[in-house]
Amino acid sequence: MDTEPRFFETNGPGTGGVVGQPLNRVDGYDKVTGKAKYSAEFPLQGLVYGVLKGSEIAKGKIQSIDTTAAMKEPGVLAVLTHQNLPKLAKTPNDQEGKKAIGAPMGFLPLTSDVVHYAGQPVALVVADTFERATHAASLVRVQYAVEKPLASYQDPKAEIFNPEKVQDDKTKGYTRRGDAQAALASAPVKHSATYTHAINHHNPMEPGSTTAIWESADRLTVYESTQGITRTQKSLATMLGLPQEQVRVVTKYLGGGFGCKGSSWPHTVLTVQAAKAVNRPVKLVLTRQQMFTGMGHREDQTQTLQIGATKEGKLLALVHEKTSTTSPWDNYAEPNSRIINLLYDCPTFESSYQLARANVMTSTFTRAPGEAPGSFAIECSMDDLAYQLGIDPLEIRLRNYAEKDPTNGKPWSSKSLKQCYARGAELFGWNKRNPKAGDTRDGRYLIGMGMATASYPVHNSQGTARVRLYADGHAVVQSGATDLGTGTYTVMTQVAADALGLAPDKVRFELGDSRLPTAPNSGGSVAAGTVSSSVYVAAQEVWQKLKKLAIADKKSPLYRAKVEDVIVEKNRMVLKANKQKGEDFAALMKRNEMSDIEGTGNGKYGAGYESGLAPGPADSGHQDDKGGHSMHSFGAHFCEVHVDAELGTVRVTRWVSVHGAGRILNAKTARSQIIGGNIFGIGAALMEETFRDPNFARYTNASLGEYHIPVNADIPEMTVEFIEEHDPYINAMGVKGIGEISMVGVAAAVANAVFHATGKRVRDLPITPDKVMGVLSV
Amino acid sequence: MNNFSYTTATTAKEATGVRKDSAQAAFIAGGTTLLDLMKLNVEQHPQLVDINMVPFKGISETADGLRIGALERMSDVGENQLVVQQYPAISEALLLSASPQLRNMASIGGNLLQRTRCTYFRDTAFPCNKRNPGSGCPAQTGDNRGLAILGGSTACIATNPGDMAVAMVALDAVVTLENSKGKQRRVPLLDFHLLPGTTPQRETILEADELIVAVTVPAAAHARKSHYVKVRDRASYAFALVSAAVGLDVQGGQIQSARIAMGSVGTKPWRALEAEKMLVGKPATEASFRAAAAAAVRGAAPREHNRFKVEMAQKTIVRALQEITA
Numbered sequence A: 001m002d003t004e005p006r007f008f009e010t011n012g013p014g015t016g017g018v019v020g021q022p023l024n025r026v027d028g029y030d031k032v033t034g035k036a037k038y039s040a041e042f043p044l045q046g047l048v049y050g051v052l053k054g055s056e057i058a059k060g061k062i063q064s065i066d067t068t069a070a071m072k073e074p075g076v077l078a079v080l081t082h083q084n085l086p087k088l089a090k091t092p093n094d095q096e097g098k099k100a101i102g103a104p105m106g107f108l109p110l111t112s113d114v115v116h117y118a119g120q121p122v123a124l125v126v127a128d129t130f131e132r133a134t135h136a137a138s139l140v141r142v143q144y145a146v147e148k149p150l151a152s153y154q155d156p157k158a159e160i161f162n163p164e165k166v167q168d169d170k171t172k173g174y175t176r177r178g179d180a181q182a183a184l185a186s187a188p189v190k191h192s193a194t195y196t197h198a199i200n201h202h203n204p205m206e207p208g209s210t211t212a213i214w215e216s217a218d219r220l221t222v223y224e225s226t227q228g229i230t231r232t233q234k235s236l237a238t239m240l241g242l243p244q245e246q247v248r249v250v251t252k253y254l255g256g257g258f259g260c261k262g263s264s265w266p267h268t269v270l271t272v273q274a275a276k277a278v279n280r281p282v283k284l285v286l287t288r289q290q291m292f293t294g295m296g297h298r299e300d301q302t303q304t305l306q307i308g309a310t311k312e313g314k315l316l317a318l319v320h321e322k323t324s325t326t327s328p329w330d331n332y333a334e335p336n337s338r339i340i341n342l343l344y345d346c347p348t349f350e351s352s353y354q355l356a357r358a359n360v361m362t363s364t365f366t367r368a369p370g371e372a373p374g375s376f377a378i379e380c381s382m383d384d385l386a387y388q389l390g391i392d393p394l395e396i397r398l399r400n401y402a403e404k405d406p407t408n409g410k411p412w413s414s415k416s417l418k419q420c421y422a423r424g425a426e427l428f429g430w431n432k433r434n435p436k437a438g439d440t441r442d443g444r445y446l447i448g449m450g451m452a453t454a455s456y457p458v459h460n461s462q463g464t465a466r467v468r469l470y471a472d473g474h475a476v477v478q479s480g481a482t483d484l485g486t487g488t489y490t491v492m493t494q495v496a497a498d499a500l501g502l503a504p505d506k507v508r509f510e511l512g513d514s515r516l517p518t519a520p521n522s523g524g525s526v527a528a529g530t531v532s533s534s535v536y537v538a539a540q541e542v543w544q545k546l547k548k549l550a551i552a553d554k555k556s557p558l559y560r561a562k563v564e565d566v567i568v569e570k571n572r573m574v575l576k577a578n579k580q581k582g583e584d585f586a587a588l589m590k591r592n593e594m595s596d597i598e599g600t601g602n603g604k605y606g607a608g609y610e611s612g613l614a615p616g617p618a619d620s621g622h623q624d625d626k627g628g629h630s631m632h633s634f635g636a637h638f639c640e641v642h643v644d645a646e647l648g649t650v651r652v653t654r655w656v657s658v659h660g661a662g663r664i665l666n667a668k669t670a671r672s673q674i675i676g677g678n679i680f681g682i683g684a685a686l687m688e689e690t691f692r693d694p695n696f697a698r699y700t701n702a703s704l705g706e707y708h709i710p711v712n713a714d715i716p717e718m719t720v721e722f723i724e725e726h727d728p729y730i731n732a733m734g735v736k737g738i739g740e741i742s743m744v745g746v747a748a749a750v751a752n753a754v755f756h757a758t759g760k761r762v763r764d765l766p767i768t769p770d771k772v773m774g775v776l777s778v
Numbered sequence B: 001m002n003n004f005s006y007t008t009a010t011t012a013k014e015a016t017g018v019r020k021d022s023a024q025a026a027f028i029a030g031g032t033t034l035l036d037l038m039k040l041n042v043e044q045h046p047q048l049v050d051i052n053m054v055p056f057k058g059i060s061e062t063a064d065g066l067r068i069g070a071l072e073r074m075s076d077v078g079e080n081q082l083v084v085q086q087y088p089a090i091s092e093a094l095l096l097s098a099s100p101q102l103r104n105m106a107s108i109g110g111n112l113l114q115r116t117r118c119t120y121f122r123d124t125a126f127p128c129n130k131r132n133p134g135s136g137c138p139a140q141t142g143d144n145r146g147l148a149i150l151g152g153s154t155a156c157i158a159t160n161p162g163d164m165a166v167a168m169v170a171l172d173a174v175v176t177l178e179n180s181k182g183k184q185r186r187v188p189l190l191d192f193h194l195l196p197g198t199t200p201q202r203e204t205i206l207e208a209d210e211l212i213v214a215v216t217v218p219a220a221a222h223a224r225k226s227h228y229v230k231v232r233d234r235a236s237y238a239f240a241l242v243s244a245a246v247g248l249d250v251q252g253g254q255i256q257s258a259r260i261a262m263g264s265v266g267t268k269p270w271r272a273l274e275a276e277k278m279l280v281g282k283p284a285t286e287a288s289f290r291a292a293a294a295a296a297v298r299g300a301a302p303r304e305h306n307r308f309k310v311e312m313a314q315k316t317i318v319r320a321l322q323e324i325t326a
């Protein structure tokens, strides 16, 4: 039992459960028929509309704001600016405030006359219709004292500095393990390369939105498009100086987030203050253009990776440097070094971060923050090394396979990467690949095959759930989680159904309301594991209560049995030694005149390899762990590309991904999620780029017309498989989460395939036709 | 977006009359360019005149070629068998444009009048000589990857981004215009769009009270053997990085007549007359094509991010010529 997830104790696989089955989405029908209400779709009495006006300039001071024309428009109720925004108890404008609020950015617009970045909100117009508010916002005239902005770390005038910590203090600005410089200097084989990554934006289908209603002077309800209702609730309560309980946050459905909805951005509290000012419910939806300066982005960055190795391709040293742009207030950089430190068995490692402040908002987590661009660097360099030494790219990865976590020497809680490599190679036909680069041609196309490793940590996280089981055989299960559209509603229904021994259609899972038991942010790939474990543990509490009831009930066949001797099979409690003897919960409850029974459960997710945190309590599933294991998902991508030998266009023609990510809760939604991550990664690899004008520090292509994301025609049929993994240490359900690993290594796999096709390496993302044509013609 | 009034016109005269009285008013056909620009506040019209009921319809074969009514939809023209068979470059250019939804809405007249995708033009926070004459051209030293290497000026290097016009310019199309007096004139499409010079805000020779009635394209051997190649950042639904429309009449391995035009390369649909001349009388070989392509980009003045277009335009021309002679 110690080496099996606790899930197996009760109603485990093989007992006819639905966990893992490709169940259709329980919310699918409501979504396609429009019944599902997204956060901006709640019809409310007296609702009015807020529209933000963003700054035209990127740096300077507001000298005056003329709102006369806007105020004169019919239907306009208020124009809020830094001069009349209702005062907040706390702002993130100092680091203490930022920390207390949990704000993603150390600056709140409309609290000062200073303009720090283009698009920074300078006014919020409220009117009785959206159209009138939009028009009035265009009539607000702002006079600025304009200063010359700085657009990025690449500006010669940028001041580069070494931060002590990056990513809100979560990652050290400098790390070393052993003496990597010395190891590099004496290594028989050396490789050094520099990679750049364009600015990327999340671009979820559903833009950010807030609908704020003051129920009374000190009670607030917010319908918010967020990945984390609890974080939003805490942030707002802190800024408003209200008890957390008096702020209610509701998010029933999300149209994607990818990290940009992981924290509470300025528009949320500004809308709340607007509702206060006009004493009406106010709804504000960011426009697509405002999404580019409203909810963060993946920062522009350069990485240099130096590798020292033996002639056999065994790694000796890894030295990594990253330089990127950050905002005037925060030291944010994605932690690229984590995956570079971790992915392969290498005795020495060194990493340092450099930042430059520029007139941009703070960047934020973007699907696989750090792992995505970090894997691009190391997986391209490993590929280069393989060619340099004449070793197959897959083989060189096997030669450096990390049997334990190289960063701390701990054993893995589970790792199926070798199986991922083997199965992926088999599905793809890797052995048929021509070992020579630039040597396979079909007509005008150069054909290339590439692969890359994926990995993502299991982040420390916890949450709670409540199960209410009714004697009539139905159950309501609740947790204040959010469903990004990835299937939380569905998989939690499955978990609860199995844990209670019910059919899924007898279970209703509710999420997305801060009145429900607290769940973690749906971010860092923690939701599936934490919430499913909470649900599972809550169901155990229900059974525990029922067992006690049965044992004390003279009329029960289980009367006077010992609790430990009673087990659960589907919806029945039976004696372990004599399974004929027992009864189902409905009979027991009805006899005892109970209409329903409740249990709550706390689910904890992993120990987090960086923190090596203490294990969770007995119900967490990793009580045996004592922080002794390193917990990660792993996977491998294989892909084929066709490169037009003259024009440089790249098309991905085949794709295989195999992952080992613990228990897979639903084969169908999991496959979709991996495909989604692959497409996200192909976008970053081949076309996604936000252009920030070097003189104006303003985005030029802030629209989905000019910011390209993949269309159907860019994506081939994809093969996705999972290696069955039973991880006893992760959490009660043995679930690792797949939201982000799906994206890791994707850009490298594409770049490696392009190299194999052309014999030329493009190290600047995205790999657009102009760049490929450029390297092909030299 | 500002408030505007909306009226429908059923005759050309009704429509042009409105514009004669108020040059601020705008015709609306499919609305796929106009409404975008109004929402972005790039254009502000107090009045819209819906011209979809004006009977500028029909795709027909005339004595000397093809005639397309200005209010025909891109999808209908692109899929029309006469166009597909006799003027394949036009059909290909249309079907490689935009998306099916847009093509179902967008008209041929509106297509010829679509405005540049220069990103500065579309964001009123930036200066832009085309949108706001005299304010400057940030594209010269900024985001110019998509902009023109031919026909630009220090005032403006915006491309005409459309596909169909490139194919039509290559095949000697002529536009028919009609003004508020009911007077019609015919103008070669090549002369319809203007170079930016010092007045980039003036994009065509169309007068305020004129409507596009139709486009005619002469029948020709090189039209029947014509072809459009579009290179873009993704497989579909993107404007061209560069494109080429070509037509060839080859007999006995010898080129009798040739047509070459480029898209997203010049500040207007760019006809390469020199290159065409070089091909006539030459064998239809890669060497001839390359030499012509080199001539087509002679005089190019690329900026920092669009340097690649010099090479890509040539390769695209060669590709298009090879594909029709293959």
Ligand SMILES: Cc1cc2nc3c(=O)[nH]c(=O)nc-3n(C[C@H](O)[C@H](O)[C@H](O)COP(=O)(O)OP(=O)(O)OC[C@H]3O[C@@H](n4cnc5c(N)ncnc54)[C@H](O)[C@@H]3O)c2cc1C
Residues within 6 Å of the ligand: A705, B026, B027, B028, B029, B030, B031, B032, B033, B034, B035, B036, B051, B070, B071, B074, B096, B097, B098, B099, B102, B105, B106, B107, B108, B109, B110, B111, B112, B113, B114, B161, B162, B163, B164, B210, B211, B212, B213, B237, B238, B239, B240
């Ligand atoms: C997302 C997107 C992607 C696109 N991609 C492409 C692409 O890949 N390739 C491409 O070529 N195009 C593309 N387009 C542009 C599209 O082809 C044009 O918007 C369309 O052809 C315009 O036609 P319309 O009828 O909608 O014009 P409208 O928007 O109705 O009108 C445009 C202008 O023309 C004027 N006008 C219209 N008809 C007449 C007439 N008969 N006489 C005088 N004036 C007239 C209007 O007053 C207005 O000023 C794209 C557009 C969008 C929005």
Ligand code: SF4
Residues within 6 Å of the ligand: B116, B118, B119, B120, B121, B127, B128, B129, B130, B131, B136, B137, B138, B139, B140, B147, B155, B156, B157, B158, B200
């Ligand atoms: S290139 Fe033309 S359209 Fe673009 S910014 Fe310059 S003037 Fe404006």
